[in-house]
Amino acid sequence: MTGSTRPSEDELIARWFRPLATAAGALGLVDDCAAITPPPGHDLVLKTDAVASGVHFFADDDWGLVAKKALRVNLSDLAAKGARPLGHLLTLALPADWREADLARFAAGLDEDQTAWDCPLLGGDTIRSPDGLIVSITVFGAVPTGRMVRRAAARPGDSLFVSGSLGDAALGLILRTAPDRAARWRLAPAERDHLLGRYLLPRPRQPLAAAILAHAGASMDVSDGLGLDLARMCRGSRVAAEVALADLPLSPAAARALAAEPDLIETIVGGGDDYEILAAVRPEAESAFVATAAGAGVPVARIGRIVAATGEPAPRFSAADGRRHTFAGRGFRHF
């Protein structure tokens, strides 16, 4: 409690969040609970992901962008499962010194994104944080019954695809804490801003969800780095993978940085926050997958293939000179 002039939880909800609770099941946020029913013939896909000040974003980040990031990291998972969003629950832990202007920006940012992705607020909880803003969002999506695309379902012979480009956000994080690297990497201002922006605000690949649902054999989002996430897909599926580093899709900015500092391949493969989709596609579905993705306007790149695991079920990365790289076990550590 920070003083009697602060709005109560009820006032806070009524003022900033009730306008966002547009779904019937949210009951205008006047109940303790919400209700949701998946469309007939559909399962509900569930995901919860939290972001905390000083861990997943900087204490001075705009709260409007924090709200968007918190929703988007969850939408990224739904897309990877082939699910379309139905709604979300919000748990907001507010620091003692929260300001109404920040909360207004938070609500406006959330409103903008939940409208863009048709994923309305269904309910939530507001508590006092021990220290710093923490946002935990649970999203609900729909897939046809039994059709959720699994992570642990890759098979030898599958082609491996990733959407968009890898490493941008991890490079952006470096630039955030060490701005002088931009000159060392010989980045144009627009390239620097591209990398910084990819860290600040993920771009969930929701438009790819239909292609994933229709054509992917296994799928997950890449949030902890390709090295670690592909290792998880391999381990879960009991397969290995072969990936050519030269085939990883890079933005012009990341390509320029890598040319200037070749060791950044560690960051590109081992960093996190890509929020791209990694999909294993059966050979017979490959052309349909590529065509559907192109129709959805999402670039996808073939980076390698799934092979039988003779030893450890893990990915093998090879450089253009034929040398093997090992990234397994790296990636973003959560604590």
Next chain:
Amino acid sequence: MTGSTRPSEDELIARWFRPLATAAGALGLVDDCAAITPPPGHDLVLKTDAVASGVHFFADDDWGLVAKKALRVNLSDLAAKGARPLGHLLTLALPADWREADLARFAAGLDEDQTAWDCPLLGGDTIRSPDGLIVSITVFGAVPTGRMVRRAAARPGDSLFVSGSLGDAALGLILRTAPDRAARWRLAPAERDHLLGRYLLPRPRQPLAAAILAHAGASMDVSDGLGLDLARMCRGSRVAAEVALADLPLSPAAARALAAEPDLIETIVGGGDDYEILAAVRPEAESAFVATAAGAGVPVARIGRIVAATGEPAPRFSAADGRRHTFAGRGFRHF
């Protein structure tokens, strides 16, 4: 990150939480998402509630009890909606200095309670907390389609019931910070322990869910104090309520404390953490409600009635001497 000897998130999940993920939709926690389908003819009831160290529990509380509290505050809401539990998602924000022994106790406590209430772990997220343990749980329950019992549906003429006893947890919180009050209140050791225990560990009224579903017109759980929560029911329903303070159900311990210190009525009505159920029951359903509750082994007490709102839609509390008390607007402040 606190050192390379710490288990990774994957190891932590595999070791402590995979054994709890017994539902098919949890996919053994090897996927990024979980799937759930409500039973045919049922809606899914959603609730998310978080507890934080230093706010909802003490930093030195046993993590096993914290896990139980985090699940139980959510189960309490499901019970008040007439819903039976289906499963839950867990977001765990761990402080930098977390110890494996604490996490083992957390998992064991959660396991015990999720088994007792048949509410298995479906998925979750583990992050580093900026400061202190924070646990956010989202529960899923099932009610027959369209039958979720609302908070904002009380009508003039309804009788008001509460389960169990009120004020115990709020008095227990006082004892926790000021142990000498036990002597002033002339409590026997068992009475003191009863109050301390009610604060430490809520007792969700899940056995009452069937009676609520069948016979309550409106219902909610009392978590922020009867004064504030009944005010919310009145405001949402656009009705007033008349409650006789003498009719509030008190435990022997609370009754003894109140006799010693009459001003504690403010704490009993205005405190929080009761996790009892407040139900408005139509006159024709009253005897069936009472009988069903008795059959379920949950004591319920009639504390007053809903009346038409002539002025403000708010509760009026009257003492045995006829004086009016106002508690509205009090109750637990969340930040």
